[in-house]
Amino acid sequence: MKALADYVHSRGLKLGIYSSPGPVTCAGYEGSYGHEEQDAKTFAEWGIDYLKYDWCSAGRIYQDSDLQAAYQKMSQALARCGRPIVYSLCEYGMGDVWTWGPKVAANLWRTTGDIQDNWKSMADIGFNQNRLAPYAGPGHWNDPDMLEIGNGGMNNTEYRTHFSLWCLLAAPLMAGNDLRTMSAATLKILNNREVIAIDQDPLGKQGERREEREGIEIWTKPLAGGSQAVGVFNRNDQESPATLTWAQLGLSAAPKALRDAWQHRDLEPAAGGWNGRIPAHGVVLLIVK
Secondary structure: OHHHHHHHHHOOOOOEEEEOOOOEOOOOOEOOOOOHHHHHHHHHHHOOOEEEEEOOOHHHHOOHHHHHHHHHHHHHHHHOOOOOOEEEEEOOOHHHHHHHHHHHOOOEEEOOOOOOOOHHHHHHHHOOOHHHHHHOEOOEEEEOOOEOOOOOOOOHHHHHHHHHHHHHOOOOOOEOOOOOOOOHHHHHHHOOHHHHHHHOOOOOOOOEEEEEEOOEEEEEEEOHHHOEEEEEEEOOOOOEEEEEEHHHHOOOOOOOOEEEOOOOEEEOOOOOEEEEEEOOOOEEEEEEO
């Protein structure tokens, strides 16, 4: 395992591992119940960077009211293991985890059940994260699950929407596709530095829905330095017109600058706002300065 970790690190990647606070994982393999200290120390010796800790069989041992205490055990073990390891809680949003996740030193916590590679699953999850915005911040994040970009269940327009929404949500960005076989189109989406910068903005704010009307949703995310990232989403099954006024963004006049993060081009801010047509299930992602 140490050799594997060294190889993964040599490729510029991080290595994660999976366990459970219960006796077995979801797939029936050994969990960490009763061996938290031993496992944390072993993970550190191997060079592991990330632990996904999945509730799974813990429900046979603990009550739902024990969630925080169960996750605290591994948190304390990781704190003593001698290596920084990202701590990911996977409890499917049970027990209002966002209210106590930071107390167990979690870096991220799942807010939902498992995502599937289709428009309905992605949209149902992503567009329903709005109420959790106050709980995200530097070092601890709401996790709406991995990215499905490139797995074939959606088209590239929908995958751009997926990536845009996750970045506005300041969500952890974990590629859920096979990196060895991805297409140039998939790589282009996952490597869009302007969009990634929205997710990684140092202010650490999760975006929120500003308006919803006739299948068009406007989401905004404040950025360091006073700018805003704005996603105009078309959830309709057909191309639709969309309008964004500066007043909707709390501005009394046109912004100083406007940039399209997917087209990689500057736009001339019109006096009243922005308007255009958005393809079915598509997005326009703007940086408003």
